[in-house]
Amino acid sequence: MDATKSLSSYPTSLLLEMFRRMTLIREFELRAIEERHRGLIPGFIHSCVGQEATAVGACLALNPDDVITSTHRGHGHLIAKGGEARYMMAELAGRQPGYCLGRGGSLHISDFNLGILGANGIVGGGIPIAAGAALAFKMRGERRVALAFFGDGAANEGAFHEAANQSAVWKLPVIFFCENNLYGEGTAMHRSTAIQNLADRAVAYGFPGVIVDGNDVVAVYEAVRQAAERARNGEGPTLIEAKTYRLRGHYEGDPQVYRTPQEVEEWKRRDPIPRFRARLLQEQLVDESTLEEIQGEIMAQLDEAVLFAKQASQPQSEDALYGVYADIHNGLVF
Amino acid sequence: MREITYSEAIREAMSEEMRRDPRVFLMGEDVGVFGGVWGVSAGMLQEFGEERVRDTAISETAIVGMGLGAALCGMRPIVEIMFADFLMCAGDQIVNQVAKARYMSGGKADVPLVIRVTTGAPGSAAAQHSQSAESWFMNVPGLKIAVPATPADAKGLLKTALRGRDPVLFFEHKMLYALRGPVPEDENFTVPFGEAAIRRSGDDLTIIAIGGMVPKALQAAEKLAQEGIQAEVIDPRTLVPLDVPTLLESVAKTGRVMIVHEAHRRSGPGAEIAAILAEQAVEYLDAPILRVAAKNVPIPYSPSLEQTVLPQEEDILRAAHELMRGVKVAEPL
DSSP: OHHHHHHHOOOOHHHHHHHHHHHHHHHOOOOOOOHHHTTOOOOOOOOTOHHHHHHHHHHHHTTTEEEEEESSSOHHHHHHHHHHOHHHHHHHHTTSSTTTTTTGGGGGGBBBGGGOOOOOTTTTTTHHHHHHHHHHHTTTTTOOOEEEEEETTGGGGGHHHHHHHHHHHTTEEEEEEEEEESETTTTEHHOOOOOOOGGGHHHHHHOOOEETTTTTTHHHHHHHHHHHHHHHOOOOOEEEEEEOOOOSSSOOOOOOOOOOOHHHHHTTOOHHHHHHHHHHTTTSSSSOOOOHHHHHHHHHHHHHHHHHHSSSOOGGGGGGSSSSSSBBTBBOOO | OHHHHHHHHHHHHHHHHHHOOEEEEEEESSSSSOOOOSSSTTTHHHOTTTEEEEEEOOOOHHHHHHHHHHTTTTTTEEEEEOOGGGGGGGIIIIIIIITTTTHHHOOOOOOOOEEEEEEEOOOOOTTTTTOOOHHHTTTSTTEEOOOOSSSHHHHHHHHHHHHHSSEEEEEEEHHHHHHHHOOOTTTTTTOOOOOOOEEEOSSEEEEEEOOOOHHHHHHHHHHHHTTTTEEEEOOOSSSOOOHHHHHHHHHHHHHHEEEEEEESSSHHHHHHHHHHHHHHGGGGSOOOOOEEEEEEOOSSSSSSHHHHHHHOOHHHHHHHHHHHOOOOOOOOO
């Protein structure tokens, strides 16, 4: 049974939005994988199948003008923060109308209007950037929060430790949100890290460290809501460790020699989406037909997104040379 | 015009911009209470307070990364990295994050971030506090690179950087901090990027000198003048963007050129400039393009060793004589 309070204390609209976004992320990932195999998408896919609750619980607990930094496994974070499937799919396909005009691809999607400061191809790379966003908010007296998504692997990068320490000193409104999916690429956490709980590291920096069931969207939502409130009140950072699991390989095609099929099967039983769905129905907060309807809308939305990406124009090849700087020099791109 | 030092000129640029633009702030190691280990930001904490002059932990990755995050969210941070050698501690943020943010986002991201850093050998500071790192970053598209050599340029280039929309690596040579020179008091005095300065005119040979080597090149040029050789000394002022037309024009006139820098010779800024000249001006050349640079060994500690490795005035003179003879004497390393 989930540790969180009864779902009936939450507005149904919020619960349905949780369901909708988690389902959208799951189906987006499955479609992206399919389109990768079909050749629409030229680059790697690091899917977040199984980790939808962390993305959605965290982002729905933030305000629209709060910001996030994301990771190489970032599609879920982006969709959870409001990213649109069609522009994401177009970016994955390397097309002109994609979020980054086809220059970024999966690892570098950003939308500053939505507060998405960027996915990141470098493990831990986004963490100091989120701290800097929080610094900007604090200096201007805005009650905004920055949340850095990162994984258990990034918790061993210096960037995490430096940003955590400096943010604590300045009591910045930042949330360090660690999605601990037990593997840094192909290395089990116990082989790279001598402690059980990464949340313990918060003690070293002088702010709270919280452990949460990362496959329980409401539990994640609660943890982030509290951390955000704390941040807005000027009390500084929080480290949240959400225990979760990625149900597919590090990338599509990963032979996954580092874990057993039994382990994956065991975690499938804790899949956050069926689990949340069952709970919604069990507590009689929604009926099955509503959820089916949402599911149907999402499938239609993704059909449209894939079609949009397929029909979208390719970037002009000479466009590759523009946009390095804000200006050009002596009439030349430099 | 009143004269101030290079160091004061940098402080004046920062202070003026902080007065006119609340988005500008300074952070780095010892920039506040200490006033900067080179004294560049002395007194700024008293004027602007702890919110805008921020002493940080010794965490270069966080300093640069937080500067980037703040820049993406509407601020105009100046971050100071105490020594160019320490830029490598922030390597990922500078190379993979700051430099690429605009391009990877499809041009959406403005990154008005200025990374101020000291460069060059201050004397017996040895291999980890003496490096000239400019060309390490010339190979990374997305960064602009300023190498001011005079107090006026230090002020004017820094103000341009602080009013721009792109990340700038601003290399301040340690041996220039005490250099005095005329600096305009006009608050809107700026020096554009990508415009070289002709420090001295001459018809016989061109010396392209970078940063801390500009005064040495000028001294050498005076000695050459006494021998009847008129050297033109060009200071590119920014390496990215680089004012290629001014370099070409000079070389077309003189037919002889050397590039002088304190960075190591192999793949230093001179390698790039020499390649450009070879590609675009070979028909004007009457002699091989020469480089006068630090030898390809780490900068040693002991003064006599250090002097052997760093380029000296006599090296410039020797290169000038070679150019005038049109013969290249092979240089070791």
